[in-house]
Amino acid sequence: MRSWAHMKYKTTNWSTYSDSVKRRGSLSLWFDPQMVWISPPTGRRGRRQQFSEAAMLPELFAQIQPDQNIGNVTADGAYDTRKCHDAIAAPDTHAVIPPRKNAKPWKPTSNWAIARNQAVEASRYLGRTLWRRWSGYHRRSRVETKMHCVKRLGESLLARDFGRRVAGIQVRITVLNRYTALGIPVTEPVG
Structure with missing residues (x-):
């Protein structure tokens, strides 16, 4: 009997494994040590304040190294703002952000504004459900x-x-x- 170090192995689910590796994404989590995890009590009844807001996206993009490429940025409709689209604006980066229900086209002053206007038109033409499936938002x-x-x-x-x-x-x-x-x-x- 061979020792385990000299044995040869065969992958039996190669096609399934290969497909899953192609679809697998990378998720990195960074936690700020000074971050407050539980909001302090306000002394009033009701829901506590929320810590997430769309203005965080530009700060997060500022932390990315210039040599790193990002293919897609997928976010919900709260990020459909000029500041967020401006932060995402890179030559090879594609924003998958559903336009808000009352979205109006922006003046086509930049490539990201043109892409956002195309998303608004596609969402109106296809409907929000089909647009989400078509764009990969799911x-x-x-x-x-x-x-x-x-x-x-x-x-x-x-x-x-x-x-x-x-x-x-x-x-x-x-x-x-x-x-x-x-x-x-x-x-x-x-x-």
């Missing part, structure tokens, strides 16, 4: 699902009871492992 839901998993993991870490914290983490890790297991090569020893 891929955004995969990222949203993964971010939901990360947020739920964070909620488990904030649980007060240690037993609940451990149980919550185990459930979240199981979910993340199942998500990660999609597209893993299946190998078996050969001869």
Whole structure:
């Protein structure tokens, strides 16, 4: 019997694995150590303030190294602003942002304004549902699902009871492992 270091392996699901690698995206998370995770109480009843806003996109793009290329930027309709489109404006970057329901065409002063006007016209012509399918906007839901998993993991870490914290983490890790297991090569020893 051979030792495991000298054995040869064969991938049995090569076509499935190859397709999943082609579709797989890269998701990097950066956390600012000074970020406030829970908004401070205001003393009033009702919903606490929100920390996300569309004005964050230009700041995030400013942090990207100039030698890195970004093919697509997919965001929801809240990012359909001139500042966001201006931040995305790069020769090889394509913005997949649904125009707002009451969107009006902008003056075609730049390439991104022309592309945004084309999205407005296509959305009106095809309808919002078909435009989303045609433009590839539905891929955004995969990222949203993964971010939901990360947020739920964070909620488990904030649980007060240690037993609940451990149980919550185990459930979240199981979910993340199942998500990660999609597209893993299946190998078996050969001869």
